[in-house]
């Protein structure tokens with residue numbers, strides 16, 4: 183089911199949480215709402231779910247105007263960061279709950295719950311209570327429960343937000359694989375660009391109540407719409423009034439042309455497989471260049487070395503303050 187959000191506005195008192203937001207979520211895809219804290223991601227997700235009503239604008243689910251439909255009529259499955267399971271019910275009964283209240287035949291419920299527990303790799307924990315599961319297992323149970331009633335849309339609000347980094351990574355892979363199996367239109371909120379880039383088909387960058395850019399992970403990385411997106415989706419450094427990725431910079435002993443500028447290496451650090459060099463160019467803040475160890479050795483990078491630096495031809499660069507300029511219409 184595709185989702186169309188058209189010109190949505192939302193205020194809390196005087197505070198504008200969403201300002202004319204329009205987004206199309208393709209059917210069957212995995213879409214991330216990515217942005218900094220307080221930018222409006224959860225509000226947008228809640229408006230799609232029907233848990234919050236927009237002040238203006240429309241939400242269409244599969245072409246049908248759902249703007250004023252209550253959540254239960256939208257057929258959405260929802261998973262929050264802190265999932266509220268029924269503490270006194272087993273994992274099996276938690277997953278079965280939605281089907282039982284819909285009075286599905288017992289045999290159908292049994293088959294479906296087993297299928298779901300298998301899908302989320304929790305078959306062996308069917309009889310445990312939620313408190314006897316790890317955080318990651320609990321979130322997988324939450325997903326099984328949300329999927330039980332065959333929602334047309336699955337909405338996940340920082341589903342792995344409360345888990346430690348390793349478990350998050352594991353669940354990220356798992357969510358991608360799960361989605362490939364069930365292909366339900368899924369939207370998930372995250373403030374973690376790596377999570378969004380790794381998992382999503384499409385990313386909607388939401389900041390200060392506005393959509394900064396919509397695109398595939400590659401589009402965002404290779405053609406960021408403005409300085410905000412460029413900074414948010416990867417490392418940046420500033421060279422000659424433009425933002426560029428530190429690994430997209432090349433160093434030369436002789437002037438290679440192509441707008442190269444001359445600088446002096448100020449500091450060098452080796453971090454794992456990469457070498458980071460800071461180059462002082464004119465009076466600007468030092469420019470960060472990342473290289474492999476082999477490259478750094480071949481160039482003889484050490485403090486005091488004098489080198490030319492320029493972006494790799496074709497590398498994305500963005501004026502340092504492109505977004506502010508956009509806003510005032512320059």
Ligand SMILES: Nc1ncnc2c1ncn2[C@@H]1O[C@H](COP(=O)(O)OP(=O)(O)OP(=O)(O)O)[C@@H](O)[C@H]1O
Pocket residue numbers: 194197199217218219220221222223224225226371373
């Ligand atoms: N019910 C509410 N009443 C008043 N203000 C609210 C309410 N819900 C959200 N806000 C405000 O709206 C803004 C957007 O909140 P929202 O939760 O959508 O952001 P977010 O991008 O999801 O951030 P986070 O990642 O921190 O959850 C925030 O400044 C928040 O304080």
